[in-house]
Every structure is written in C-alpha cells, then in structure tokens.
Amino acid sequence: GTMGGGISMSFANAGIRVSVIETAEEALKRGLSVMEKNYKTSVSRGALREEDVAKRMALLNGTTDISATKDADLVIEAVFEEMPIKKDIFGRLDKLTKSGAVLASNTSYLDINEIAASTSRPTDVLGMHFFSPANVMKLLEIVRGDKTSPEVLATAIAAARKIGKVPVVVGVCHGFVGNRMLSARSIEASRLILEGALPHEVDGALTEFGFPMGPFAMNDLAGLDVSWRMRKAQGIKSEVADALCEHGRFGQKTGKGFYIYEPGSRSGRPDPEVEQIVVAASKRLGISRRPIDRKEIVERLVFPMINEGARILDEGIAQRPGDIDVIWIYGYGFPIWRGGPMFYADTVGLPYIRDRLAALAKATGDKRHEPSSLLAKLAAENSTFAAGAKKAA
Numbered sequence: 001g002t003m004g005g006g007i008s009m010s011f012a013n014a015g016i017r018v019s020v021i022e023t024a025e026e027a028l029k030r031g032l033s034v035m036e037k038n039y040k041t042s043v044s045r046g047a048l049r050e051e052d053v054a055k056r057m058a059l060l061n062g063t064t065d066i067s068a069t070k071d072a073d074l075v076i077e078a079v080f081e082e083m084p085i086k087k088d089i090f091g092r093l094d095k096l097t098k099s100g101a102v103l104a105s106n107t108s109y110l111d112i113n114e115i116a117a118s119t120s121r122p123t124d125v126l127g128m129h130f131f132s133p134a135n136v137m138k139l140l141e142i143v144r145g146d147k148t149s150p151e152v153l154a155t156a157i158a159a160a161r162k163i164g165k166v167p168v169v170v171g172v173c174h175g176f177v178g179n180r181m182l183s184a185r186s187i188e189a190s191r192l193i194l195e196g197a198l199p200h201e202v203d204g205a206l207t208e209f210g211f212p213m214g215p216f217a218m219n220d221l222a223g224l225d226v227s228w229r230m231r232k233a234q235g236i237k238s239e240v241a242d243a244l245c246e247h248g249r250f251g252q253k254t255g256k257g258f259y260i261y262e263p264g265s266r267s268g269r270p271d272p273e274v275e276q277i278v279v280a281a282s283k284r285l286g287i288s289r290r291p292i293d294r295k296e297i298v299e300r301l302v303f304p305m306i307n308e309g310a311r312i313l314d315e316g317i318a319q320r321p322g323d324i325d326v327i328w329i330y331g332y333g334f335p336i337w338r339g340g341p342m343f344y345a346d347t348v349g350l351p352y353i354r355d356r357l358a359a360l361a362k363a364t365g366d367k368r369h370e371p372s373s374l375l376a377k378l379a380a381e382n383s384t385f386a387a388g389a390k391k392a393a
Contacts, residue, residue, distance in 0.1 A: 003106060004078040005035050012059040013135065014163040018060050019068040028062045035060065039133065069097050076128055076264060078106040081230075087118035094119035102152050102159075104128040105143075106316040108179055113144040122147040122228060126156055129176060130165075131331045140165040141333035153350070160338050164175060166330050168180050171317040178327045180312065181341070184304040184368065189215040190238055191364065192297060194282050196289040199258040200270045205297035210335025217334025220268060222255035225250040244274070303353050304368070306345045310375040312383070313342075319383040346384035354379040 008018045022028035037058055061068070069075050075097060077089050086105060103116050103125045116122035125291035126144025140160045144153055153169065157172040160167035170177045192202050193216075203214025219227070219241070225308055228245040231238060244257060252266060259268025282289050309324045318324050325340020338344045345353055354371045361369035371379070378388050 001031070001078065003130065003132055003134055005031050005134065006078055007052075007078060007106065007130050008060055008172065009035055009038065009056070009135035010130070010163045010165070012056040015059070015345055017059050017061070017164070019063060019072065021066055021068055022062070022064055026065055027065055032057075032060065032062050059236060060159040061301060067096055068098070069093060069101075072101055074102045074104065074155070076104045076106055078130075081107060081109060083110055083114065085173070088113050090115055090118045090387065099211045100124070102126070102155050104156065106130055107143075109175050112143045113147070113173075116147060117284075118143050121238060123149040124152055126152055127172075127176070128156055128160070129178075131178075137331065138164070138166045139178075139327060140325065141178060141331070142165045142169050142318075143176055143270055144169055144170070145169060151215070153192060156281050166326060167318070168323050168327050170323070170327075171315070173312075173315070173317050177309075177312055177318050177324055179326070179329050180317075181324075182200070182303045182332065184308040185301050186215060186306075187366075188300045188304050190240065192300060193240060193278050194285060195292060196282075196286050197292045198270065198275055198278060202297055202301070205294040206301060208294065209298050209302070211339060212333045217268060220251035220259055220261075221266075223251045224257050233286065240278055243277050243281060247273075249274075255387060301343065302344070303357055303360070306341050307357055307372050307375055308371065309345075310372040310385070311341055313389075314372060314374040320389050322389075342385045344388055350375060350379040350384065351382060 004020070010094065010137070011018045018349075020028070020031065020033060030046045035052065039048060039053040039056060043050055043053060046244035066284060075093055076253065077086065077093070079085050079089060079150035086107065090103060090105070092335050097103065098348065101124065103119065105112065105125075105127050106129060107115070107127055108129050112125065112127045113122075116125035119125060123146065126145055126148045127141065128144060131137035131139050134325055142156050157169070159168045173180060176185055189202055191200055199216040203217050204216040210308060213221070224241055224245050228242065231242070248254060249256040252261055252268070255261045258274055259270070260271040261268050274289050279289065309318075309321070310317050312324065321342035322340070325334075328340050329336050339347070354375055357369050357375075374388070378385065
C-alpha cells in the first residue's frame, strides 16, 4: 500500500536493504511500480539521477512470503488499522523472526500494548508511526509500550535518524499525540460549519493563520470514505461528512468532496451543492446559523488542541511541551514561526485560553472543552507550559 511503499523508500533512500512483503503478487508488483514511478518523478524534477533510481530499486526485494522476515533486524508492519489483523501479523512474526529483532507497528491509533501482548516478547515491540507520504514527511512518532525495552526504544530512535526522520517518543493512548489533538480540532471544525461557517471559510481562517491547508481540504485529500468507514464501524455520525459520502463525494479522487475539483487539479473550489447540504444539516438539527468571524474560527480550532495537549502532558503521554510542538510542526503543518501549539499558547497567554475554553464549553455543552487541570493550574499561576515543564523537571 501507499504507506508501506513510502516507508520502504525511506529506508532504501538511506542505503538500507528492504524486504517488501505483500499478500498477493499483483499488489506487490503494483506497489513496486508505484515506488519506481515516484523515483522517476524525482529524476524529472532534477532531485535524483537515473543511476540513483536503479541503485535504490535494487535495495527493494519484493516477496509474498512472510518468512522473509526471519533474518530481519527491524520489521515494520503497515497493514489496515484493524486490531485483529495486527495481532495476527504479530503472532506470526513472533514465531518467524530471530531473537532480538525489533517488531514495530505503523499504527496511527491502536493500542501498542494490546498488539505486543499477541507476542511472547512484548519488550521487542513498539510503534513507529510514519506520516503520509512516508518518504517525504519528516516526523516519526515512536510509541513506547509499557514493556518496550530501553534498547529497543534506542534502536528505533537511531533508525529514525538514520533515514532522516525527526523522532519523538510518545506513550500509548488512542491516537497518541498528533491524531489525538487532531481529533479535538476535527470535532470543532464540524460544529463550526453546522453553526454558520462554510468549509471554505473555516479552511481560509486556518490557512491565514499559517497552516498549509485547512481541515476540510485535508479531508478531501485523504479521502472522505476512509473516515466514513471508521465512523460506521464505531457507530459515530458526522452529519455533513456522512451526507457527502452518501452523495458519492469522497474527495479529490472522485472530483468532489467538501470542494469540487476540475480534472487534474488538486485545488478545490467551493461548491453550492455542499452549501445546500450544510444548511440542510443545520436545519435538520434545529441549529440557527449565524456569521462566524475568522478570529473565533481560529480560536475554536486551535484552543481545543492546546487543551488536549495539556491533558497529554498531564498524563505523561508526551514528556515535554516541546515534543508536542515538534510533532505538530513536522507532522501536521503547524506554522513554524508560531513555534507549535504549546509555544503558541504561551505567547497568547494561558489565562485567556482558559477563559475562552470555559466559555466554549458552556456555549456548546461539550465537557471536552472545559479547561484541563494542568491548563487551569498554570493559568491560575499566570505561568506557561514552558515554565511548568522546567519546574516539573
């Protein structure tokens, strides 16, 4: 798949031999072909020479035989985000791989401890969460399980640096650091369009703030059907996104999502049909729409992320506020000149953020927006996340 191919390229780019294992010959050929095509695109742009392509492709050994893992020092699993499949794979790897091999999962959400428990050597298991496209994106969340050994953790960090990634160690929780905070933003983005904003207005406010794209453009790029399947499996509804999917609007790949895309274009433009779907959803839920200015949009998208980041720090999932900032700058496009969400919070002032979140929690009835204990404590002291981290250390 796309992620497995990108991870394989990352190692080949660093001169490391890779066994690329697929379930079927056709999928394997397709994957290797995509990797070669990506390399040739780099040649056409002047980033690589033809001989570089041949050299890197020679490092990629494709096979459909999982026993090819038997001599590997590091195995990275990149299958579907379904726990039973992950556990089956790791149970097989446990029997096939040599003693001391590092067994890593590329999961972006799932419990590493549960995956590790499907093996007889949980000390050798951890998460290595790459970001798509994996051969381009710099961030690598390294997820430390409860039983992950220090040696395995150090090996993963060294491997990340060897392939030019920026590693950040995080603990186990649903979504780890980046996606857990992203979820808080996504919930509020959906609420904003039901209350009165339109997708292009929400995205416009966030790009003006400094992000390369807003949440709805990002959803179109990822494919709306992907999150739709996940929501249906979890029994969750998203009024507007579900309606778009029911209309066959899955994003860029279908030419229509939150935006409409001309053939061959990756730049979407607002679609009156989407506005009708959004307004109908508000009416269906009995919500009176109102104009929402850009300042409110940005605060309602960014402040809940900061609040979730504070909870992550309080729980010890991230060790330092700077770790969260690195994750968001390198993995999610947070504007680097703002320093990352936790640094940005310190520049805005924690008392102001606390008060705005308290007001938002009251207005929406969403307890998730109530200021976290760490945020409330630091705000009461008129302190900062940076000062709080120094004090804790």
